[in-house]
Every structure is written in C-alpha cells, then in structure tokens.
Amino acid sequence: MATIFIDNIPYQVQDGQNLLSACLSLGFNIPYFCWHPAMHAVGACRMCAVKQFRDENDTRGSIVMSCMTPATDGTRISIEDDDVREFRAGVIEFLMINHPHDCPVCDEGGECHLQDMTVMSGHVYRRYRFKKRTYLNQNLGPFINHEMNRCIQCYRCVRFYRDYCGGRDFNVFGAHERIYFGRCADGTLENEFSGNLVEVCPTGVFTDKTLRKHYTRKWDLQTAPSVCPHCGLGCNTIVGERYGSVRRILNRYNHEVNGYFLCDRGRFGYEFVNGSNRVLQPIIRDSSNNSKNSNQPVQETEVLEHLAKIWRSSKGIIGLGSPRATLEANFSLRSLVGPENFYLGMSEPESKMISRIIQVLRSGPVHSPSLREVELCDAVLILGEDVTNSAPRLALSLRQSVRQKSMEIADRLKIPRWADAAVRQAVQSKKGPLFILSPFATKLDDIATETLRIDPNDIARFGFQVAHEINHEAPEVADLQPNLKELAIRIAAALKQASMPLVVSGTGSGTLSVINAAANVAWALSDKGEKAGLFYTVPECNSLGLGLMGGGSLRECFEKVNSDSVDTLVILENDLYRRAPAEMVESILRKCKHTIVIDHLFSKTIQKAEVVFPCGTFAETTGSFVNSEGRVQRLYRAMPETGEILESHNWILEIIKTVKPDATDHLLNIDSICESITREFSIFKPLLELAPSSQFRAIGQKIPRQSHRFSGRTSMSANISVHEPKPPDDSESPLSFSMEGYPGIPPSSLIQRFWAPGWNSGQSVNKFQSEINGPLLGGDPGKRLIEPSTGNKWNYFSDIPEANGHRDKEWLALPKFHIFGSEELSRFGASISERAPKPYVGISSQDADLLDKKEGEKVSLVIDNVLLNLPAHIINSLPRGVIALPVGISNLDGIELPAWARIVENSNG
C-alpha cells in the first residue's frame, strides 16, 4: 500500500498503479479518453492532467498526466487546482473543435463518454467559428457503423483492435490532421471482437448497426442482467428491451468471467428473439387431421386440458432436457416426469464427453480457471479445439496470456505494466509459449509458438505422449513418430517451466480421447507440483449444468422409446434434428403417439409435435446457467410476459398443476425450484446464495429495470388504451418492470445498467468496481460449483486410441465450428446469418488435386448412409485424408462427427 495526498488529504492506494486508476478507484472524477482499464495508458489525449507537487512546501507544482505517473508513496497531487482545471478545459476545447453538431442523430448520444467528459471539464460554449474537418465513412459490415467525423483521435480503437485482439484489417492511416481510423478499403471487419469498438470508442465513431435498425436511447431501454446463451463461457451481458423487442446487448462487467469485452456472436446474436420464426401461441396439432398439417393456435387453458387428456391415456412419459434451457427448467421437467424418465437432450458422444469433463474436473486435482485466470497463464497447450469459433471470448483471453511471459522483459527494465506503449516497445513481438494442435488452421495460429495439423485421434495420442514426457508415470504412446516425440518433449519442457501452465481442450473435436489426453497433461503437471489449469470448452450455455444433473443420453432415450414402454415425449427447448440423424429422429417421433415440445423458435421438431408451448428466450427467462468453468450464474428476464409466452419452467409448473392436481409437494416458483435442486443435488448448494431471492428488497424497494429517465410511460400504449396499464409484476426476481425503486448501486448480481451521476456511458463501470480492474462491489456474481479435490485418488487415463491412419477411398470427416452460423439460435438473426458460411465440404489441396475438384465444385459424399452434395472449399491447412464439415449449418444438422465419409464419383454438380 502507498499513501498519496490528493488536495492535501492522505489516501491509501494499491502499489504499482498509475495515478489515474488510483484516483478513479478512490471515487474521484478525472476526465480521460485514451486510457482504458483493460488496455492501460499511452498518454495520448492529455485529458487526465493533474498537478503534482514535490513535497508539502511546493506551492507551484507542475502539471502531469495522471495516467502516465505512478502512484508512489508520498505522491502529492491536486485534481481541483485552478491551473489544471483550465488546462483540461483547454484540451477538451481543442478536441471538440472538429467534432460535428451530430448529437441528436448520433447513436452514442446519452451514453457518450465524450459528452460526459466535456461536461465534466467545464467546456460549455464553442468559440471556434471556422471550418470543420470532415471524412468519408466506410462500410464496415453488418455489425458496425462508421462515422469518422466524430473522431477525437484517442487511438483506443486501433489499440484495441490490433494490440488487444490481434486484428489485422483495421488501422490508423494518414498523417498530421488527416488521421483516419478504418480499413484500407470498405469491407466487413473480420475480427471476432469488433463489436467491442462500440463500447471502446469514447464517442460515436463506431456504433452498433443492429441497434440502429430499431434505435433507442440508453435511458429508454428496460434492462436486466443476463448471461449470454450463445456458447458455454457464460459471459455476463445486459439485455435492453423497448416496445416489446430486444434492442441490444451490452457487456456486463464481471471481473472473473468476461471483464470488459464480449465476442460479436454474443453482442449481435440477439436478433433471433425479435425474428419472425418465434412461436407465439400454444399449438395443438390435430392428430386425426394429420394430412392437412393444421397447426391450430389455441388458448392456454385449452392446451393444458388437452395435455391432461394425453397424460391420462399415456402408458409412459419421457422428458428430454436441454443444454440451452436453464437449470430450473430442466429440473422442473425432471420432477414432472420423474428422475428415471429424464434424459439429457444431448447426443451420445456429447453427453459422454460432458460427463467425462465433469468427472475430470470433480475428481482430479486440477483447477478449471476462469477467463481472468486464463489471461494470467504463461504457457498454453490447446488440444483439438478451435477456440475462436467454439468459445470465442476464451480466444481473447488466450491472446493476453501469451503476453505474460514476455512481460518479464518489461519488468526487468522496470517499466510498469500499465505503461502500455512502453511495454509493447520493450517486448516487441516476443510471445510466451502457445502450442496449438488442431486438424486445421485456427485464428490463434499467428500467436502460436508451434502448431501441428493432425486429426483428433492423433491429437489425443500426442497429448498422451506430452503427459508422459512431463511425468513418466503417465502412460506412454508406443508407436509415435520420432519427430512428434521430439515436439512432445519440447512442449513438455515449456509447460514444466511455466509458473501457471494451462491446457485447453473441449468438445469441439468430438473425440472423447482428446479430453482424456488433456486431463492427463494437466494431471501430470499437477503431479510435478505445478499450479496447472485445465480449461474445457463445452458447446452450449448450460451443457455443464445439465451434465451435473445427470440423465441418460439421447440414444438411451431412443432405445427406451423403441422398447414400447413409452408413448409420450416431452421435449424441452430442443431440436432433435440437430442432435441425431434425421432418419433416427423421424422414426422415434413416429413411434411416439404424443410429442409435446416447449420451445421458442420453430424447428423441424416442432413441425412434428402434437402440442407446442411457446416459451421465452434468454431475454424472457429468469434462471441459472452453469458455464464451462463450473460457475453457476443467474440471468433475469428483460422483457415482461407478453401474450401467451411463459418461461419454460413456468409452463412445466402449469403442467404439473394440471396433471397432478393433488400432489402436495408442488414446486411453486423459481425460489422453491432452487431449493428443491439443492435438496436433491448437494453440488448445487451454492445456488441458494447465487443471487438475492425474489423477496429481496433494497431499503424496502425493488430494483427498477427502467432508468429514472425512462420516457413515454403515459403514451407508449395510448394508441391502444389511454388508461395506463399497471406495470407487469415480476414475482420471480427482486427486479421490477418500472422506473420506481431503489436508485443506488444494487447487489452485483442485480446490476441492470452501468450509470452514475455524470457518467452516462459504460465507462461508469468504475463506480461499480471495488477498485479499477477489480471485482464488482460486494464480490462478483456467480458461484463456482466445481473445485478440484485434494484428497481424492485419481488415475491417469490409459486408453490411448489407435491412430486413424488412411483408408482407401474414405475420408475422415471432422467438425469445423464457425463463430457465425454454428450456434443454434444466433444463426437466425439477420446480421449473424449474413456472416455465416454457406454449406461446404472442406478438403485439403492435395485431396482436391487427387479428386480433381476446384473451389466451389460440387462433391458428393456419403456419411452414415446420408448422401450430401456440397460445394468444395479448399482448406490448405487440412492434413491429407481429412475433410471438414461446418457444424450447425442448416442442412448438415444431426450428423455425428468425426465419421468416415465416402466420396462418390460422377457427381453432377
């Protein structure tokens, strides 16, 4: 701790930071532009000036930039000194000279850091009467809008895009007063984190193009804390709603999980909520009238009566859960059908992998790090996972982790780590060890120390060998090529040298042995006394939560249906056609007399269902997800109940009430569901302390979802009725659909927006943190469920797989994930689908020569007796004998990969 004097009052601050972050941590307001808590200081904007004094006798002092000055013991500064205030007012006046008269038509208006800082610095009237500089804009693709006139040249965007995210297609051009931030030509920003420019840019140069389609000011949005449903990482988000549709997603700071940044899928993937293929009303499909496919919308009572009839006549009922539904919904379905009839709606290989991951994390000695801890790791081995596409935010953390090792150079030169420009100058392009084993090139290859392109079985074999090289107690792979053996030794050495080595793997390769191999490597490191981390990515937002609950796989469910003891299927938020081959699903659905689906988007499964219940999406659901780290997090609905749409768990509670009217141990609401979950599963104990219960009140009041300046209350529904409706109740959470309520900072799990007096932009997060870059006040939301066991006995996995080898006339088809398109829900959004690839089959260039195929030519292939006719896409990085198929792209659903594919000749494209 150091003592600094601010305007002659002593304060205790953490050592090793700069004055700006120290002062902001203490709650002072110092205006700034170029400094960003995650990207640190470069001293470009000159806005954060303070006056520094040599000692208590110094009365003149000198003006310094607080972001470039260390907060050392005994530092004396003044923030409010007249000279320095005048200096800051002068700086902002210069920055504002060319800023256009745009605020009324600017999307940033009302949450603009530039507006806030201008007001904070006291610049009120323009004195400049001459011509303003203008720029031409660029079309930056479907996510980002560009309005270069508004730029104040703080360089945050280019530092974020190039230095922090490793993007290459965006830069700063020109010289003198012609500085331009953009691409060298119009075109889509390629980086997967480009959406953060919206929040990084202190003014309106980069704004959200999806928000622009239905623009709403920040103060008019009804917002609630949520969790991103588009991958397994569980990034915290804020969902904003207005007039009954979701308007945008913003990042919600969580120190341990996503920090300040989201990926583009998380930020722009919300559009499916407002899409045209939402199920809006309950449907009963007349089974007697099958041929006409009459989908009849009906009322809630009618559909429940129909369901009761089905229940009475049915001889056996099965419930199929879903890894994209909340814990609460899955558990209530489990209580509806009984634990023995509850099946995980995951495919066979997926459920095996998930239960293996849980087994490894629960019984092994290795910790599963959070994304923040990943950033601190100094050596990384990635086994068979294309992280950028399957768990994008993790790739951004890994990009920071390779800087850890090289930071030592800056430390040796006594450069503080927050002096970003100086650190990067000292470090140059030196990077810490990162080894990527993948069948094809990944977006992280540019920072990798070494990469190896082999198929998943070889990756697993290689992983086992690395584990053996680290610790000879781990089993050895007997027949590995000598050059691979050498590489394994090199990797083992690098991992052993590191102070925090990390192994990353996951379900992306579709191969169980890769998961085993990753566990072996991490365990071997831990056995050698290293503080190792093991990060498994999982495919969906609640895969791990469902896995912890346990149940049979989809195949076991199908077997049960085939055994004729069951004739009714209740499917929760699941499209079976994505999970199993179409033929198999169809035969099962034919076999079941009644199929009941609870879902929010029309899917092939819904088209076959007899009864459909319309449920809420993540924006209309309160519940909990367990992320890939094993952290359970609570999300809250941002939208009130509309029409016939209910949350999944509430539909199931209604069904329970209808079909079991005399049961006494009813689940009543989300609180009682949570209590039942903890009674049934001890591992879910932390669920009760996860967030305040629905009865929580802050000083007797609920937390308002609407801002205190929410507009249009007495007019928005006046065209329907001039009598304002009562605000909708929310009995399930301490949040209310109102602008009335507790105005202060709520408990961290209930933060519905970042706003503080004088800080309208998202930068106001500094008022919600215990210190800059530290946890939120009162601790970060979310509770870890899985901690490594210390006492448990564990054994190395020894089932080393055989090498796949080459087969004559057959190719090994591997899954290839795409950040845009592979995920089930986001692909229905307009802007995401614009970025999604068309179906293709990826072949290596040698194989393309062999087959005499050129880019775009049709290739016919047979996998599991399914004939696919796809255009060829040549991927140079693929090894020979391997083809790649995009996952989750419309007509490729349900194929279990990896699988052997036969390429059929004489295709007539």
Add this chain to the structure above:
Amino acid sequence: MLDLLKGIWTVFKHSFRKRETVLFPEEKPNRPPRWRGRIILSRDPDGQERCVACYLCAAACPVDCIALQATQDEHGRRYPAFFRINFSRCIFCGFCEEACPTYAIQLTNDFEMSEYYRPNFVYEKEHLLINGPGKYHDYNFYRVAGISIGGKGKGESENESLPVDIYSLKP
C-alpha cells in the same frame, strides 16, 4: 364593521372598471406569441420533417406523454417512425420545445382542445405534423449536422471543409 364597509366599497368601485373577461368563443382572447398551447411538429424550410427522433423531448417530458420510435431513410436521414403525444396527460409546460435541438416540436397558440372522448386526445404524427416551419423560419438541422443525407454529402454542410484526402503526404 368598518372593514366590512371598506370591502363592499371596493367591490362597488370595481363594477365600473373595464372588463377583463371576453365573450369566448365569439370573441378570442389576446394571446402572447410565446403562449404554450397545442403542440405541433414543424417542417424545415425545404419542406422536410424537422424531427430527427433524438428522443430529447420524450426524456424532458415530466409526464412522459411523448412516445416515438426513430428510423431512417436509405440515405441516413433520421425521422420518427411514429410520434405520439397523449394530450390528455400533457401539462403544456413547454419543456419539449426547449429540449428540441432542431426546432421541430413547437407549442402553438391554439388552446381550444376539448373532447368528450379521451382517446381523441392521442395525437399521432399525422395529426401533429404541419406544413411549415412554425415559429423558426430558417433553421435546418441537417445543414449544420456532420452526417450525410440524401442530397447532401460529406463536407457540404455549413462551415465544413471538403472530406480529408487521407492519402495526401503534405505536411
């Protein structure tokens, strides 16, 4: 007793004064130019809608009786998709006019608004929009704003230089 007589005398004196009331509706009262009556949306001198749907009037409204939704044409010109004022809630405070950065929303002299049926007080954009610039004749927001719209490119606004040539190497 004396006070009582004084009061009666004052009342008696007033009966010979000039009348303040007028015989409304035959005779219209005199209203000052800044009278705050029925709200309208005006057009700029070029005949285009002035409102850019910035939501400031809605935010300023103390009774929250203004609701709108922004949208834009294919050239980036912003305008309200709908604009609704619930006059049965309006208190004619004029904050919306003060907040308006484009002189679009203005309060007029008309105060004769009475209805038997409350929904008739809900005015949509077609009821609010007039065919003139109202009190402010010359102002056109898009002539001073930095964004480009149909018919006005970058650098063509007032007090703007032409777009920067970023390829120039001149000092």
